[in-house]
Amino acid sequence: MIATQRETPSIDRASSATVVAGLEGVSKSYGEVRALRNVNFTVDAGRVVALLGPNGAGKTTAVKLLLGLLQPSSGKARVFGGDPTNPQNRMRTGAMLQVGRVPETLRVREHIDLFSSYYPRPLPLEKVLAAAGLEKLRDRKFGDLSGGQRQRTLFALAICGDPDLLFLDEPTVGLDVEARRSLWEEIRRLVERGKTVLLTTHYLEEADALADRIAVINQGAIIAEGTPAEIKAQTSGKRIRCVTTLSLASLLQIPGVTEAKQDREAVEIHAGEAEPVVRVLLARDPALSGLEITSAGLEEAFLALTQDNGESTNRKNRFATV
Amino acid sequence: MSTAAAAASNTQIERSTSHTTTIYLKEAKYEFLKNLRLRVYTASVISFPLMFYVLFGLVLNSKGAIGGMGVPTYLIATYGTFGVMGASLFGTASGLAADRGLGWLQVKRASPMPPFAYFTAKVVLSMIFSAIVVSLLLVLGISFGGVRLPLGEMTKLIGTLVAGSLPFSAMGLAIGYFAGPNSAPAVINMFYLPLSFCSGLWVPYMFLPKLVRQIALALPPYHLSQLALGIVGAGRHEPAATHWEVLLAFTMICLGVARIGFQRDQGKLYG
Numbered sequence: 407m408i409a410t411q412r413e414t415p416s417i418d419r420a421s422s423a424t425v426v427a428g429l430e431g432v433s434k435s436y437g438e439v440r441a442l443r444n445v446n447f448t449v450d451a452g453r454v455v456a457l458l459g460p461n462g463a464g465k466t467t468a469v470k471l472l473l474g475l476l477q478p479s480s481g482k483a484r485v486f487g488g489d490p491t492n493p494q495n496r497m498r499t500g501a502m503l504q505v506g507r508v509p510e511t512l513r514v515r516e517h518i519d520l521f522s523s524y525y526p527r528p529l530p531l532e533k534v535l536a537a538a539g540l541e542k543l544r545d546r547k548f549g550d551l552s553g554g555q556r557q558r559t560l561f562a563l564a565i566c567g568d569p570d571l572l573f574l575d576e577p578t579v580g581l582d583v584e585a586r587r588s589l590w591e592e593i594r595r596l597v598e599r600g601k602t603v604l605l606t607t608h609y610l611e612e613a614d615a616l617a618d619r620i621a622v623i624n625q626g627a628i629i630a631e632g633t634p635a636e637i638k639a640q641t642s643g644k645r646i647r648c649v650t651t652l653s654l655a656s657l658l659q660i661p662g663v664t665e666a667k668q669d670r671e672a673v674e675i676h677a678g679e680a681e682p683v684v685r686v687l688l689a690r691d692p693a694l695s696g697l698e699i700t701s702a703g704l705e706e707a708f709l710a711l712t713q714d715n716g717e718s719t720n721r722k723n724r725f726a727t728v
Numbered sequence: 729m730s731t732a733a734a735a736a737s738n739t740q741i742e743r744s745t746s747h748t749t750t751i752y753l754k755e756a757k758y759e760f761l762k763n764l765r766l767r768v769y770t771a772s773v774i775s776f777p778l779m780f781y782v783l784f785g786l787v788l789n790s791k792g793a794i795g796g797m798g799v800p801t802y803l804i805a806t807y808g809t810f811g812v813m814g815a816s817l818f819g820t821a822s823g824l825a826a827d828r829g830l831g832w833l834q835v836k837r838a839s840p841m842p843p844f845a846y847f848t849a850k851v852v853l854s855m856i857f858s859a860i861v862v863s864l865l866l867v868l869g870i871s872f873g874g875v876r877l878p879l880g881e882m883t884k885l886i887g888t889l890v891a892g893s894l895p896f897s898a899m900g901l902a903i904g905y906f907a908g909p910n911s912a913p914a915v916i917n918m919f920y921l922p923l924s925f926c927s928g929l930w931v932p933y934m935f936l937p938k939l940v941r942q943i944a945l946a947l948p949p950y951h952l953s954q955l956a957l958g959i960v961g962a963g964r965h966e967p968a969a970t971h972w973e974v975l976l977a978f979t980m981i982c983l984g985v986a987r988i989g990f991q992r993d994q995g996k997l998y999g
Binding site: 470473474475493496497499500501503504505506507508509511512516519520521523524525526547560563567573 | 743747750751754755758761762763765766826827829830831832834835837838839840841842909
């Protein structure tokens with residue numbers, strides 16, 4: 407389903423695609439802490455780009471730089487080819503940020519009414535309420551909403567001005583599965599209408615489900631970038647699980663094995679390709695049982711990428727500590 | 729680079745004056761509704777001055793006189809000042825400190841809201857609540873304290889005290905930029921209560937200890953209360969111009985401090 411959307415021909419897919427937002431060699435420090443290090447990254451018009459990374463990776467900092475809420479220590483943040491703080495650009499931008507407290511005594515429709523008034527061509531209230539699934543909660547005070555309902559209200563505030571560019575910082579945190587799916591649907595509808603979305607998430611499933619491009623960020627640096635398929639392809643692909651009498655040390659001797667560790671009664675082996683390794687395994691241990699082969703998902707790709715960066719312990723030796 | 733193309737295709741959107749006016753009005757309207765429904769705000773800002781007035785002006789001393797002026801009338805001016813100060817400090821500082829500290833101001837700033845609309849709304853809110861407090865004090869005084877003032881004097885009293893909301897709104901903005909979201913109410917009271925006492929808002933000026941009377945001359949609430957007292961025919965009959973000058977200077981100093989806080993915030997954010 408998503409694949410077909412990516413083929414939507416309304417946007418020029420050639421390399422000349424319009425860059426709507428981007429960071430150019432941006433570093434950002436808070437005192438001693440380097441939140442971002444020489445980050446280059448762009449968001450093309452009509453696409454969904456996901457910034458994927460663990461907590462504290464620098465995702466929110468990147469979003470705030472693109473919103474003009476922070477200034478880079480070096481490098482440049484650009485939106486619509488200009489300064490993010492330009493009021494003209496802000497009228498074409500919507501943002502959903504993580505916020506500690508929202509005025510609790512205002513009703514949902516009042517919050518939307520106020521934010522809509524900031525924009526030159528806001529969506530009608532009914533449309534905003536429908537898009538965020540808030541029809542029945544319109545007269546509810548913000549303070550009386552559940553966590554998920556609050557997230558949906560913040561989403562409504564981000565889209566009420568019908569912006570061309572939408573920043574969503576961890577939009578589905580605190581949402582249940584159903585609400586998360588319906589928010590995804592809404593984001594897809596926005597993209598169908600030609601909107602551009604930058605979202606941050608630490609949910610790999612979310613990036614995989616929504617994004618045309620994923621930038622994996624860890625410790626302030628982008629460590630991988632590409633389509634979800636490309637990101638997955640960047641790691642050695644297979645995980646083999648079996649119960650065997652072979653020692654971990656001998657398993658690591660098998661060509662192609664990158665990692666082996668004990669997992670309760672079984673061992674878990676990582677390898678680029680499964681077949682040659684399995685052939686050797688079966689030959690050496692006729693009593694081998696419980697064989698399972700799975701391909702490394704995005705989650706493992708992500709874990710591998712973020713672990714390799716920084717504290718790159720010798721993965722061959724990881725079994726020693728397990 | 730290709731971002732230039734995006735810039736070129738960027739249609740300039742100019743906000744009309746009427747649209748800008750609408751934003752300012754909505755911002756003020758919702759700021760008012762937000763605080764009206766906030767019991768902490770309405771209770772502390774409206775109830776306290778009224779309770780003090782009922783207790784000390786109507787129940788205990790209603791037949792007394794201060795410097796030839798009936799107590800209920802005298803105390804409308806001083807508790808009016810007290811009420812205006814509370815409405816203005818709490819109307820600006822606590823909201824600003826919370827919005828700053830807990831991320832809401834960033835959401836607003838990321839939107840195309842004109843930044844000045846945010847501050848204007850808080851000042852307007854403070855003035856509206858100031859007018860409400862003073863009006864209620866007058867209603868109580870007239871109904872139960874035998875207060876008799878010509879309509880012109882009453883209008884002038886309300887007008888002066890509402891204008892007197894401005895210095896304390898400016899002070900509130902300054903506090904809001906330096907206080908944390910949770911400590912703001914405590915910080916406000918740290919200024920509010922001693923300033924009120926030393927300016928003769930609770931105990932009339934002439935009954936204050938000599939040292940405090942000297943300190944009072946340097947305090948803005950003293951000058952606002954003397955303006956209010958002057959209108960009802962009490963107080964120390966110093967030239968009104970002096971009081972206004974002190975209040976104006978105080979406003980400028982507070983705005984200067986608020987500006988430093990604003991820029992420091994930007995520095996933290998725009999560093």
